[in-house]
Structures are given as C-alpha cells and as structure tokens.
Amino acid sequence: MRIIKSVAAMQRLARGWQRAGTRVGFVPTMGYLHAGHMSLVQRARRLTGRGGKVAVSIYVNPTQFGPQEDLSRYPRDFARDVRLCREAGVDVIFAPDNAQMYPGAGADKFSTFVSEGELSRSMEGQSRPTHFRGVTTVVAKLFNIVQPDVAVFGSKDYQQAAIVKRMARDLNFPLKIVVAPTVREADGLAMSSRNKYLTGDLRAQALVLWRSLQQARVAVREAARPIPAARLKAELKRLIECAPAARLDYAEFFDPVTLVPVSGVTRGTHLALAVFIGKTRLIDNTQL
Ligand code: PAF
Secondary structure, X not given: OEEEOOHHHHHHHHHXXXXXXXXXXXXXXXXXXXXXXXXXXXXXXXXXXXXXXXXXXXXXXXXXXXXXXXXXXXXXXXXXXXXXXXXXXXXXXXXXOHHHHOOOOOHHHOOOOOOOOOHHHOOHHHHOOOHHHHHHHHHHHHHHHHOOOEEEEEHHHHHHHHHHHHHHHHOOOOOEEEEEOOOEOOOOOEOOHHHHHOOOOHHHHOOHHHHHHHHHHHHHHHOOOOEEHHXXXXXXXHXXXXXXXXXXXXXXXXXXXXXXXXXXXXXXXXXXXXXXXXXXXXXXXXXX
C-alpha cells in the first residue's frame, strides 16, 4: 500500500492507472476510520473487481467546518487509519496537508468554490451555512486528483451524498457515485468518528436518535393515512429532549429524491435528524 501526500504524485499515479485501463474505486474520508468507512472500502473493492485499485483519501477539510465547529479537535489517528487500510487491502492512501489542498494563501483565503444551489439549502445547509460549499469544493478537487471511475459515500450523510451526486452530474465528472448503507453499532447507534466525543453516559443518551427513527417508522407503518409532519416533529422533539443532554437541532421529513420537505408523512418518506448530545452534534436518517 502506498501513502501519497502530494497532489502532483497522486495525479501522476492516477494518470498511469488511466493509461493502463485500470478501474479505480475511491472512498473520500476525514480519517479516524471505523467499520462504517471500512464497509465503503469493501464496496469500492467489489465495484472495481480484480485488477482494480482502491484509493482512500484522509483529509480533515477545513472549508467544511464553520468557525464555531470542531475542526481543531476533530479526532485523528493516522497510524491506526494506515493499519486499517492496509488490512483492508487498500492500494493507496492519499493524505494531503492544507498547503497541498489549498495552495497559495491557504483555506481562509481560497477563492474558487463549487456550490450546489438547490439540495444544499435545507437541513445541514441551514444549520451549517458554509458546510456543503466546503464539501463540494473538496470533493470536486479530490475527484480531479484521484480521477476515480467510482466513488463510494455513506448514507449516514444522506444529504451530502445527494449533493455530491448532483454535482457530479451537473459538472460532468466521468464517474459513478455509489451510496452504501449506514453501519450501526449493535445497539443501533450509527457509526461516526464523532462518537468518540460521547464520554460517560452521553453514549447511552445518543441512542435517542436511533429510538426516534424507530418510533417514527412504527408510527408510519401503523397509520392508515399520512401523518402531519408537524405533529410527528413535535413528538420526536419531546422524545429526544427527554434525554437530559439532548437538544434537537432539526427533524425533517422529505422526499428521498428531491429532498423537498413533505407535510404528510407516509411509507417511503425520508426522515433526517440532527441532535446535540451535550456539545456533540450527531446526524442520522432513515427511509420510513
Ligand atoms: O463525509 C466526509 O467524511 C467528508 O464530508 C468528505 C466527503 C470526506 C469531504 O471532506
């Protein structure tokens, strides 16, 4: 397994793969890898097949963090990430630093951005106004550097995956975006690098996200007609905020393709949640 830190070296390798007709699968990450990431790697491996290559990027992208967010304390363990990637048969880790990714004046003064203007307005886009512009910019840059045939994203970040798909379509990136299922702990908590922040009884309180998704699913399956979204949101807020450290940021019911909010919730409606557990903001979602 190679570890590449420079953009030029990664692009050279990618061009070589392309000339040789090698199929390349790509998993972009911010590191601190867990079983959820590794399932994306396995999916990329299956999609590229024998003779294909799998590249994983590890880069905590500053432009997708707001000024009050956890950029400086975001969990990092590069040695462990390298070990997990090696064990999973990854061919290349691309691990640039900020000077490589935001050359010149740096991320703060970077002046060229990619922004998606429709799907990114709601939910995460409303709570974290500059977040998706940072994501689409860095993902576009990573696609130009790694030049994959297929890139795999996790559906825990459902809105992100939809936006990346739209960006790839709109800007003619010659690759396929695959969205893989959320991997959960045995008790239902969605795997996330930020779960590391859940110390003491916060870990148990975080289960309120999973319980809320389950409760909404049961309600929808038992209902004979559409349930008013406003009523379900109020019920979820009550349930969530029974956990003393939990505060609901948003609960949104929406069409899974257009991401447009719905007023009546039925089977097939998508539910996304963002909840603060203490200072840690967690997201999760499911199709009902
Ligand atoms: O989902 C993530 O980890 C990040 O948003 C991504 C896609 C690696 C871009 O920095």
